[in-house]
Structure formats: C-alpha cells, structure tokens
Amino acid sequence: MNELTKPLGALGNLEEIVIRLAGMTGNVMPDIGRKTMVVFCGDHGVTEEGVSAYPSDVTGLMIHNFCKGGAAVNVLSRRAGADVKVVDVGSRLKKLPACVVDRKVRLGTANMAVGPAMEREEAEEAIAIGITIAQELKTEGVQLAGVGEMGIGNTTATSAVASALTGMSVDKLVGRGTGIDDVMLRQKVKVIRKSLAVNQPNKADAIDVLAKVGGLELAAMTGFVLGAASVRLPVVIDGVISTVAAFVAMALSSDVKKYLFASHLSVEPAHRILLDQLGLEPLIDAKMRLGEGSGAVLSFPLFDSAVAVAREMATFADLGL
C-alpha cells in the first residue's frame, strides 16, 4: 500500500483491510469476489420472562422472510453482491421453508432463568455445526464471510454470556434489544442476574457458559468463527450477538482473532466493551441495532473498495518517481 500514489496511510482503514486480508489469505492481492452472509437462527426459552419487545414467533416469521428475500439482510446483501445462507440450529419452527439449511439441534432453548438453557452436548453439537458450515463455505470457494443471527430474546442471552465471561456487572452490559421500555429493561436485568445465579456458569469453561446461559445460534456462531479460522476464511462479525460469539470463540482459541473483522458499532452497550476487549475497531457507526448480519453486509462494499484500491491505483513508480 505504501507505494501507491497517496500519502502514507492516507486511506486509513481501507489500507488495514487489505493488509489484514493479505495476511489471512497469503495473497498480497486478495480476492473477495465470492461473499456469503450466514444467518444462524434459534429460539430462546427465556422469552417467557418478558425480556423482548417482540414475541418468540417473530423468529420463525423472519426465517420465512429471509427465504422470500424481504429482510434487511437480504436487501443489503443484494446491494453488496453477497449470497445469504440461513441455517436453523434451534428455532421453534417445525416445518422450515426450502431455503433453510436444517441443522436443528432442538426446538429452542429452555428458560435459563429456571435452569440451564441446554445440555453441554447440545452446545457442543451447535458449535460443531458452525465449524462445518464455515469449512464447507471455504470448500465452495467463498472468500469473505459474514456472520449474523435471528433469535428473539438473544440480547438477553448475550448479556448473560458477556457478564459471565468478563465478570462485568449486568447493568453495564445490558441494552434495550428490540426496543424495550424502562420497566422491561429492569425486568431484563433481573432475569439475567437470576439466570447467572441459578446456573452458576464456570467463567473458565466457555462451553459451560454457552450451554447454561447462551443459545443455540450463539453456539453455532462461535463454531463458525472457529471453523473459519481453521480454513483461513476471513469473517466479518455483525452486532453485539455475533460479537459475543466471537468473544467465546476467542476464549476457546485465541488464534481466531487474526481472521476477524468488526463491521459496525451497535447501540447495545456491551458491543463497544466486547470489541475493545477483542481489540477490534468497527468500520461503521450507523447507530444500527438490528442483528441478522445487516451491519456486516453493509460493510462488504468497503472491503471491495479496499481491494480495488490495492489493485487499481497507480504507484509512484508509474509516475516515474
């Protein structure tokens, strides 16, 4: 990048993207022509406690919406020239639309406010699914992946996992998710604290944390990040939920960091905290709070631009300098 016709470092984050992609792929002129956004889906028993502004059924409705191409992630993916892959690891939908990759581990988690969200073996199964999906993408020739999710109630699980792993207090991490009011926010904090007290997740055992207070799509995203690193596939994470999954993956294997990009900064308070702890800088601050992978795919054109700059800009040598 230094020989291109611009002051040193003047293209800022675009330069970093190219340099990091080159390091990840071993190609000084990285190619990211094939991009796929993977949306992992799962339901959450903790929704019984009144922690989301929307009912659990919306997870299933959105799965249908993804298949019809009508969700934000579909629109932004079309703009970015990326495919969308929908993977169900734990929604309550019994009959899935045809576009969905059916890897259902169970029909939603149990209510973590009264006991573990799932068995350890189920969390491990979801992680293994995520690993396999990443490895399959690499084999298919995908060069840049995004990771997102759909699961009503999953910002509650996210804050619980973040609190368990960082040791930070719940009220510093928790956010309004789909847009809850102050009364529901107080209830959400109470429910997360209760879930942590009831389950006593072991901070030193990230899989125990995922199983007790996490979620199936969280576990699958953790696996996806691990699997992508294992095949040197660059992964762009999205909002607070995929970021907590990356945080869990880091706890399991610190090597994954090399293959991660942060896309945007969500308004959820835990997002900045987790990104800082991961040492990742988001490319976009658009005040979004959607999930699905919308922020990740929104950042894809920046990656295309970065690669184009590296390939197409003249060098000082071209100018005879």
Ligand SMILES: Cc1cc2ncn([C@H]3O[C@H](COP(=O)(O)O)[C@@H](O)[C@H]3O)c2cc1C
């Ligand atoms: C229509 C709709 C589409 C969404 N797409 C993503 N989410 C986002 O909201 C959910 C998390 O928020 P909470 O923890 O408050 O339930 C997740 O499904 C997340 O992906 C959506 C939520 C809704 C309602």
Ligand SMILES: O=C(O)c1cccnc1
């Ligand atoms: O940060 C996110 O991705 C997010 C925030 C609120 C609700 N759903 C997702």
